[in-house]
Amino acid sequence: MTRFKKQFLAGPYLLWIIGFIVIPMLLIVYYAFFSNGSFTLNNVMAITDTVNLKAIILSLKVGITSTLLCLLLSYPLALILRNINIKSQNFIVFLFMLPMWMNFMLRILAWKLLLSKNGIFNSFLVQLNLPKINILNTPQAIIFGMVYDYLPFMLLPIYNSMANIKKDYIEAAQDLGASQIRILFQIILPLTISGIISGVVMVFVPTLTSFAIAELLGGGKVLLIGNVIEHDFIQGMRWDIGSGLSFVLMLFVLVSMILSNAFSNDSKEQKGGNVIL
Amino acid sequence: MIKKVFSNLYLIIMFLFLYLPLFVLMILSFNNSKSRVVWGGFTFKWYHRCFNSETIMSAFFTTIQITLLAAVISTILGTLAAIGISAMKSKSRAIYLGATNIPLLNADIVTGISMMLLFVKFTNLSFVTVLIAHITFNIPYVILNVLPKIRSANKYTYEAALDLGATPLFAFYKVTWPEIRSGVISGFLMAVTMSLDDFSITYFTKGPGVNTLSTMLYTELRKGIKPELYALSTMLFFTVFILLLLLNFRDSKKARRQ
Numbered sequence: 041m042t043r044f045k046k047q048f049l050a051g052p053y054l055l056w057i058i059g060f061i062v063i064p065m066l067l068i069v070y071y072a073f074f075s076n077g078s079f080t081l082n083n084v085m086a087i088t089d090t091v092n093l094k095a096i097i098l099s100l101k102v103g104i105t106s107t108l109l110c111l112l113l114s115y116p117l118a119l120i121l122r123n124i125n126i127k128s129q130n131f132i133v134f135l136f137m138l139p140m141w142m143n144f145m146l147r148i149l150a151w152k153l154l155l156s157k158n159g160i161f162n163s164f165l166v167q168l169n170l171p172k173i174n175i176l177n178t179p180q181a182i183i184f185g186m187v188y189d190y191l192p193f194m195l196l197p198i199y200n201s202m203a204n205i206k207k208d209y210i211e212a213a214q215d216l217g218a219s220q221i222r223i224l225f226q227i228i229l230p231l232t233i234s235g236i237i238s239g240v241v242m243v244f245v246p247t248l249t250s251f252a253i254a255e256l257l258g259g260g261k262v263l264l265i266g267n268v269i270e271h272d273f274i275q276g277m278r279w280d281i282g283s284g285l286s287f288v289l290m291l292f293v294l295v296s297m298i299l300s301n302a303f304s305n306d307s308k309e310q311k312g313g314n315v316i317l
Numbered sequence: 318m319i320k321k322v323f324s325n326l327y328l329i330i331m332f333l334f335l336y337l338p339l340f341v342l343m344i345l346s347f348n349n350s351k352s353r354v355v356w357g358g359f360t361f362k363w364y365h366r367c368f369n370s371e372t373i374m375s376a377f378f379t380t381i382q383i384t385l386l387a388a389v390i391s392t393i394l395g396t397l398a399a400i401g402i403s404a405m406k407s408k409s410r411a412i413y414l415g416a417t418n419i420p421l422l423n424a425d426i427v428t429g430i431s432m433m434l435l436f437v438k439f440t441n442l443s444f445v446t447v448l449i450a451h452i453t454f455n456i457p458y459v460i461l462n463v464l465p466k467i468r469s470a471n472k473y474t475y476e477a478a479l480d481l482g483a484t485p486l487f488a489f490y491k492v493t494w495p496e497i498r499s500g501v502i503s504g505f506l507m508a509v510t511m512s513l514d515d516f517s518i519t520y521f522t523k524g525p526g527v528n529t530l531s532t533m534l535y536t537e538l539r540k541g542i543k544p545e546l547y548a549l550s551t552m553l554f555f556t557v558f559i560l561l562l563l564l565n566f567r568d569s570k571k572a573r574r575q
Contacts, residue, residue, distance in 0.1 A: 043404045050401025050413065053394055053456065057416045060453045064431030065419070071434065117331050120324040132328075134565060139335050141557045144514055145534035146550040150338030153345070153353060153542060160341055163354040191335070241422075249424035252516055256538050266426050273430060273521070283434075286427050293424050 068290075071283035083284025092268055092285060096292075099265040102179055103248035106186040110194040110243050111236065113187070118199040119228070133199065140192035148256050151185045152176070155257070177259035185257045186247045194239040201235025202228065237300045245293055265289060339554060346547035363548040370545055376533035379444070380513065383529060387451035388508040394452070395459025396501050400493075402460070403467040417457045428454065429521035436522060443524035450522040451512050458511060459504035466500035467493075506564075 072083050086092055121133055139147065154161050155176045162172045175181045205228060213223050251266030265285065272282030346364070350357025367373055402413050420428050432453070436446045470493065478488035516531040523532060537543060 046404035047401050047409075049397040050405070053398035053401070054413075056394065056453065056456065057413075060432060060435070060449060061416060061419050064428075064435045067434040067438070068427070068431045113331065116327060120328055123324070130565070134561070135332070136335065138558065138561065139339070141510060141514075141561060142339070142550075142554060143530055143534070145516065145531050145538065146342075146546070146553065147338070149534065149538055149542065149546060149550065150342050152538065153341060154338050156353070159353055188334070188338070245422070245424055249426050250517070251426060252520075252535055256535070260539075269426060269430070273433070279434070282430070286430055289424055290427055293422065293427075297422055 068283050068286055071280055072287040075280055083280045084287055086281045086284050087288045091263070092265070095263045095265045095268045096288070098179065098263070099248055102183055102186065102254075102264060103244055106183050106190065106247040107194075107240055107244045109183070109187045110191050111240065114191055114195040114198055114239070115236075118195060118202050118232075119224075121199055122202045137192050137196060140196070144189055145252070147189055148185055148253060151181075151188055152257060155181055155184070176257065177261045179258070179262055181257040182254050182262060182264075185253045186250070189253065190243045190247060193242040197238040197242065198232060198235040201232040205231050233303070237303055241296065241300050244296060248292065248296075249289060339550070342547045343551045343554070345544065346551045348544075351544060363544045364552075367545040367548040367552075372528075372533060372537070373545060373549055376528045376530050379527060380529040380531075383444075383448055383451055384509055384512040387448055387455055387512050388505055390448075391452045391455035391508050392459050392501060392505045395456045395504060396463050396497070398456065399460045399463035399467055399497075403464060417460055420454045421457045421461075425515070425517035426521075429518040432518070433521040441524060442522060442527075444527050446522045446524065447519055447527060447529070450518050451515065454515070454518060455508035455511055458507040459501070462504035462507060463497055463500040466497040470496035 073079055073081070075083070087096060117136070121129070121136065124132060153159055156162075157172070157174065157176065165172055175184070209227055209231075210223055213227055218226070249266050251264060251270045254262050254264045254267050255270075266289075269282050269285050269289070272278045272285065276282075345353065347359050347361070348357055349360040349362070398413075402410055405413065429450070432446070432450050433442070436442055436449075440446070475488055475492045478492050479485065483491065514531070515529075516535065519529050520532050520535065523529070528536070534546070537546065
């Protein structure tokens, strides 16, 4: 088969892209900007309504907090996992990645159980004569659930980028008298920036946009932007407003992608500088 | 020394954070009492009820059907697409790869809604629409796993096979396939993982009465927590554990042989 003919093998995929990716996206844009055939900005501007504005601000807060917590928890974990002796290393890393393959609804179920009013957590506190906490149905519970759910998605790329660092660099730095802290900040951290960024994107986008975790751990009382959109489509039949808000959400995702790309380009240059030493 | 103690302590704390909730589910799945804190004796009755529950079992079988069908179809389409894309000039390749990135990077909820708008316009939501949606978000994972294998493969051996009189299909089977097989398999496995775990996109594209495990659990958990679900979760955990252990074991055995 010639090169020219080979390209036709991508033909079915091209039809698939147009039919199930491009046209659906255009439909969202159409519903967002046209009502009854005439152009309008009302649906997109619906984001400035008090309820919607509150929801998007809360979503950003929850998303950023969860992402930072995931990063703070998994970076030291990845460092430790990297330094375990070789024999058991693979199995231990495997154990930390395993929950990722558990259905995510079941992981939420586990948390709901722990945090509920008469759940394990509270009966433990009562045993210790401490006051009960009522965390379920608050944004904190949602952040707990999100950190629990998405931690492996942060850990995996960071661990991978750390495992790729050559031992020689670190040994060279040690030989030249660098302290542990200096090695961490001047060698390991710059070389893992790309892992951090892909971890941040993999956690931030779902935590910003998820509605299931908020619905289940927030008991329907906490509204994130994902919940507002879900209500618009499933219960309210307000497709125009829902599409407008989805469009805004797409812009948020796009901006975070552009930001992360800018960062990873910077880090590449920095990486070059550091490797030469 | 102190550093070692601290790092081990941290490992243990993180391990408990990840696994304690799952262990609690496991213990409760054998608890005769419905209470979440009182031990009422050992029982298998939740497992019985789980297997006898129409809702759980039909969701389970729907999940298996959708996952396998979507993974197989997306692996075929994705592998063909990867071969086609690798033969393209850089400009059209960039367009294809850009489009491939859309479902990967976009928020699940937006992808799900956009497809729902399309399906509602032209047909009814059903099993098939969920299948189409799953294939759509699976294909990019296949392409991204296969493409690097094609790039690192030797271009000239395939052409040499053709020059020596092999038919394109035979040359593909004998020359190209062995080089890309590992990428196709890992793409397939990723597609399976993504399909099993998806909730948002299924939620928006499913027809009435069609439920995967994720959407069934969502509906059930909104109503409350049934102990049958503890049994389901325990069984799924051990299935995943054993499958992944086997897969990893197979990989390391192969690596040792090489």
